[in-house]
Amino acid sequence: MSRQWILASQEGFEASLKYQENARIPSPDELGSNEVLVKIHAASLNYREISIADPKGVNGLIQPPIIPACDGAGVVMAVGSSVQEFQPGDRVVAYPAPKLVEASGDNAFASLADVPSMLGQGTDGTLRSIGVFAEKALVHAPVSLDWLPAATLTCTWTTAWNSLFGVEGREAGPGTWVLVQGTGGVSIATLQLAAAAGATVVAITSTGEKEARLRALGATHTVNYRSNPDSWGQKARSLTPGGRGFDIVVDIGGNQTLSQSLVAVRVDGIVLVVGGVGENTAPVPLFAALMHTCMVRGLLCGSRAQLKQLVRYIDEKGIQPVVDDVVFELAEAKDAYRRLKDKKHFSKVVIRVDHPDA
Structure with missing residues (x-):
């Protein structure tokens, strides 16, 4: 028998998550x-x-029961008769939008219309010890990573890869200045990837302890946003050559942070809108991009082809994705949700899901 979590309803995770x-x-x-x-x-x-x-979440209604989560890594036990890419014993990581790939190929990018069918929402996800997945919901895992860091790649790291390398001719590299926000999963992944590519990274955060950890991971400069609550965008911009601004700003806060991200970006730079974890403040009009003469690019994760590129890059560069200091067991998944909601984590909240018979 397999162990798993399900969303038995949609009343918030405290009431809805059930362990089986x-x-x-x-x-x-x-x-x-x-x-x-x-x-x-x-x-x-x-x-x-x-x-x-x-x-009340932006993802819309679901049809319970559904196994939550889209990020995971494991070993292939068996394959169907038409599966071409995998065989028993292969190490794999999940890809969140298999129906999109089946319809439009590995290079397709998800839009709002694809969200309802993704793993953990319209298709059973990864919070289980053994599960059946579509072939296109998987890619080969990096050979250089253990299970916990490998399990962080699906959504967070693919989003970071798309942010830095997703626009042809504008890929991050030496001479590129990148601004990241905070110490959550996307920001840390972006920092690690950008540093590996030779870009210069500035990170904003809230405490001296976190500043030290960000610098240890490759940030050249840090800015404390609590000390600069209404001016951290300008403070960060002043660190760039001649105060010109950033080539790439990865915004994870949404309306709470976008106005400062626009201040920080250079002329013809790119603001990546990849999340909305900030407070629910007044919307920032897209028209504001006109006054800052920049590009604004929204994205939902990345393509399956990009996840494959990321896997190769991680092996090539020897990157070790950072995970949170606290590791949860599968039976403790509700505690993991709480840690994420309370923003007590550093980088990715991870869950060990080894089957008892392993």
Whole structure:
């Protein structure tokens, strides 16, 4: 039998998450032709999980029961008759939008219309010890990573990769200045990738302790936004050559941070709108981009092809994704949700999901 969490309702994760220890495991001969049976060794959480469990969240309604989460890594146990990319024993990580790939190919990018079908929302996700996934919901895992860091790549690291390398001719590299916000998963992933590419990274955060950790990971400069609550964008901009501004600003706060991100970006620079974890403040009009003469690019994760590129890059550069100091077991997933919601984590909240028979 498999262990798993389900969203039995959509009343917030405290009421909706239910743990099951007796879920049936399909036999290999029950797999569909394009399905893969995976033993999951680790998973990680994104803010989308909190939103999906909440009926007021931006992700929309779900049809319970659904197994939550889209990030995970494990080993292939069996494959369907038409599966081409995988065989038993392969190490894999999840990709969140398999139906998009099946319809439009590995290079397709998700839009709002694709969100309802993604892993953990419209399709069963990764908070389980063994599960069946579509072939296109998986890619080969980096050979250089253990399970916990590998389980962070699906959404967070693919978003960071798309942010830095997703616009042809504008890829991050030596001479590029990148601004990241805080110490959450996307920001840390962006910092690690940008530093590996030779870019100069400035990070904003709230405490001296976090500033030290960010510099240790490769940030050249840090800015304390609590000391500069209404001017951290200008403070960060002043650190760039001649005060010109940043080539790439990765905004994870949404309306709370976008006005400062626009201050920080250079003329013809790019502001990436990749999250909304900040407070619910007044919307920042897109018209504001006119006054700052910049590009604004919204994105939802990245393509399956980009996740494959990321995997190769991690192995090539020897990057070790940072995970949170606290590691949860599968049965403790609700505590992991709480840590994420309370913003007590550093980088990615991870969950060890080794099956008892491992």
